[in-house]
Amino acid sequence: MAAQKDLCDAIVIGAGIQGCFTAYHLAKHRKRVILLEQFFLPHSRGSSHGQSRIIRRAYPEDFYTQMMDECYQIWAQLEHEAGTQLHRQTGATAAGNEGNSELKTIQATLSRRGVEHQCLSKWGVLDKSGGVLYADKALRALQDAIRHLGGLVCDGEKVMEIKPGFPVTVKSTAGSYQAKSLVITAGPWTNQLLRPLGIELPLQTLRINVCYWREKVPGSYGVSQAFPCFLGLGLSPAPHHIYGLPSGEYPGLMKVCYQHGNNTSQDVQILGRFVRDHLPDLEPKPALLEPCCTRLRALHSDRHPKYDNVVIGAGFSGEPEQGRRALKLTYLRTSMKLTPSYDLTPFRMSRFPGLGKSPPRPLDSASFLYTGAGNKASGCNMPSCSPASLEPPVNAA
Numbered sequence: 001m002a003a004q005k006d007l008c009d010a011i012v013i014g015a016g017i018q019g020c021f022t023a024y025h026l027a028k029h030r031k032r033v034i035l036l037e038q039f040f041l042p043h044s045r046g047s048s049h050g051q052s053r054i055i056r057r058a059y060p061e062d063f064y065t066q067m068m069d070e071c072y073q074i075w076a077q078l079e080h081e082a083g084t085q086l087h088r089q090t091g092a093t094a095a096g097n098e099g100n101s102e103l104k105t106i107q108a109t110l111s112r113r114g115v116e117h118q119c120l121s122k123w124g125v126l127d128k129s130g131g132v133l134y135a136d137k138a139l140r141a142l143q144d145a146i147r148h149l150g151g152l153v154c155d156g157e158k159v160m161e162i163k164p165g166f167p168v169t170v171k172s173t174a175g176s177y178q179a180k181s182l183v184i185t186a187g188p189w190t191n192q193l194l195r196p197l198g199i200e201l202p203l204q205t206l207r208i209n210v211c212y213w214r215e216k217v218p219g220s221y222g223v224s225q226a227f228p229c230f231l232g233l234g235l236s237p238a239p240h241h242i243y244g245l246p247s248g249e250y251p252g253l254m255k256v257c258y259q260h261g262n263n264t265s266q267d268v269q270i271l272g273r274f275v276r277d278h279l280p281d282l283e284p285k286p287a288l289l290e291p292c293c294t295r296l297r298a299l300h301s302d303r304h305p306k307y308d309n310v311v312i313g314a315g316f317s318g319e320p321e322q323g324r325r326a327l328k329l330t331y332l333r334t335s336m337k338l339t340p341s342y343d344l345t346p347f348r349m350s351r352f353p354g355l356g357k358s359p360p361r362p363l364d365s366a367s368f369l370y371t372g373a374g375n376k377a378s379g380c381n382m383p384s385c386s387p388a389s390l391e392p393p394v395n396a397a
């Protein structure tokens with residue numbers, strides 16, 4: 001066993017946006033950190049890839065809106081350090097039919113928290129601080145910053161085994177590491193790592209179709225026309241919301257997506273109707289449909305109920321900004337004995353009675369990415385990958 005002074009402070013599993021931000025914050029606090037990622041970076045199999053995401057303060061929940069001040073500061077700081085633009089303020093509109101209860105709650109939250117906004121007649125509210133985050137650029141900036149701060153970013157290393165305790169030992173496809181603590185930010189793969197540790201989170205994994213729609217007149221829904229990001233609340237008969245970002249990511253194409261998924265043709269039909277009814281200057285058929293991403297519902301940022309040097313952060317879709325903040329706070333509280341500046345109750349696992357009571361199960365073979373014989377052709381002794389098993393496990397409700 002490594003002497004305590006030689007131990008690294010933390011191992012972070014998963015280099016999506018949550019893992020990268022966690023490792024970055026740790027490195028900034030002068031912690032020795034190793035970030036392990038199963039795929040070679042950059043990759044497009046988790047939830048964090050792609051060019052753009054929406055950032056906003058317009059949430060129905062007070063505690064999410066409250067956390068955003070600090071989120072914006074952290075983004076601005078990263079932009080400054082990286083010397084590159086990672087965010088564009090476009091405004092974000094929440095729009096719904098008159099009397100939509102979620103819209104009313106968002107308006108009330110923005111007013112209560114003193115967020116600059118504009119009520120748009122009875123059908124919407126514009127959160128002026130909302131905008132677009134450049135997702136892929138942000139990931140790259142974070143990974144560079146981690147290295148620059150002395151952290152290790154090891155890609156192409158899948159974690160195969162976790163031995164909890166002090167120190168915690170993590171075995172990957174390329175080596176074995178020991179640390180004082182462990183952060184698991186493995187996105188859709190989280191439960192595969194947690195099962196052997198005796199817990200399974202109620203996460204729902206979905207494949208979302210990312211659809212781009214052609215403008216009839218290029219630029220009509222573009223940033224240059226001050227078109228904002230939007231969230232359509234109950235504006236379609238479909239049960240889930242529809243959101244969109246101004247054109248710009250691809251010239252002449254606007255990203256409009258359904259906040260749920262799994263059935264491509266159904267989702268495209270839902271979106272097509274929405275586009276026809278609400279965005280008449282777009283062609284009502286998608287010009288581009290990008291390979292599905294995964295989204296997870298049900299936020300968790302907490303310590304493992306049995307191993308208190310293991311922190312888990314998963315399920316941030318929809319509230320990733322707050323998730324990042326919560327995860328950082330959970331980690332700081334756990335390992336650095338700091339008092340968090342926010343109440344983390346909404347992120348705790350104890351919301352789900354019975355969690356942590358299942359006996360540990362070994363990683364089942366189906367959940368391993370690596371199958372078959374060693375990849376001798378490349379001179380590597382690691383087993384070769386089965387393409388189907390690269391996809392995250394999907395369990396729609």
Ligand SMILES: Cc1cc2nc3c(=O)[nH]c(=O)nc-3n(C[C@H](O)[C@H](O)[C@H](O)COP(=O)(O)OP(=O)(O)OC[C@H]3O[C@@H](n4cnc5c(N)ncnc54)[C@H](O)[C@@H]3O)c2cc1C
Pocket residue numbers: 013014015016017018019036037038039045046047048049052053054055157158159160185186187188189190193208209210257293294295313314315316317318319320321
């Ligand atoms: C279509 C779509 C639209 C979205 N829109 C928005 C938006 O507008 N605004 C917004 O803020 N958010 C949005 N989100 C949500 C946001 O992108 C996610 O919340 C966020 O990317 C989740 O990041 P993560 O790090 O938790 O997971 P992931 O990005 O999935 O990262 C997990 C990582 O862990 C790695 N990993 C897993 N198992 C292992 C292992 N055993 N060993 C090593 N590595 C492992 C994976 O390879 C992966 O890289 C959207 C998401 C999607 C899919």
